[in-house]
Amino acid sequence: MALASSIAGKLRDAIALHGEAVIAVSGGSTPKRLFEKLSNEILDWSRVTVTLVDERWVPDSDERSNARLVESLLLQRGAADADFVPLYVEAATPEAGIGEVRTRLAALKQPFDVVVLGMGPDGHTASFFPGGDRLGEALDTSNTALVLPMRAPGAGEPRITFTLPVLLKARALYLHIQGEDKREVLDQAEQANSQLPIASVLRDAPQLDIYWCP
Numbered sequence: 001m002a003l004a005s006s007i008a009g010k011l012r013d014a015i016a017l018h019g020e021a022v023i024a025v026s027g028g029s030t031p032k033r034l035f036e037k038l039s040n041e042i043l044d045w046s047r048v049t050v051t052l053v054d055e056r057w058v059p060d061s062d063e064r065s066n067a068r069l070v071e072s073l074l075l076q077r078g079a080a081d082a083d084f085v086p087l088y089v090e091a092a093t094p095e096a097g098i099g100e101v102r103t104r105l106a107a108l109k110q111p112f113d114v115v116v117l118g119m120g121p122d123g124h125t126a127s128f129f130p131g132g133d134r135l136g137e138a139l140d141t142s143n144t145a146l147v148l149p150m151r152a153p154g155a156g157e158p159r160i161t162f163t164l165p166v167l168l169k170a171r172a173l174y175l176h177i178q179g180e181d182k183r184e185v186l187d188q189a190e191q192a193n194s195q196l197p198i199a200s201v202l203r204d205a206p207q208l209d210i211y212w213c214p
């Protein structure tokens, strides 16, 4: 509830200042309750554009689709008026579809007003997976690419992900995690020289608000 309320405040501020707001959210299982709370927040959702920080390369008919989660839990009630820009297009691979995705994303106002990151038990965030084939590029803060394909042993299907520099530029950056196991992973990531992908966020983010619940 606290995170939903904080995000809603940032969206209202952006709408008041710029007439519109852009938010990029994570998928997975953690944001379910957040999405339900956020969709009940009173604000001018018709001025909000929602996108994802990363996506599994599956259509939204697939249970694993992050877009499906957003459509079914966030883009409801007042938030049904928001625009949604998904990261998946009908193509066999992210490499084949990425040109179309980049064209779609060109219309998105940057920097994003709000980015909400999650974290997996392996320390991945967005689709920055340990052992990812393009992890170095994705975490390179001088990379100018908006999105990259990603494959990794622990990722399941191929992925598409915004790069770290795009996410770090957000006006408000949140990390949303749940459970003791993830708290321990975060503690490890806070150690000097941690190689966990989430450690790059902790090191390089100009500002980061961490929300944790048991």
Ligand SMILES: O=C1O[C@H](COP(=O)(O)O)[C@@H](O)[C@H](O)[C@H]1O
Pocket (backbone or CB within 6 Å): 025, 026, 027, 028, 029, 030, 031, 053, 054, 055, 056, 066, 117, 118, 119, 120, 121, 124, 125, 126, 127
């Ligand atoms: O695969 C993904 O996993 C992470 C973490 O998900 P969770 O189920 O452990 O909450 C998520 O942040 C990311 O967006 C998603 O694609």
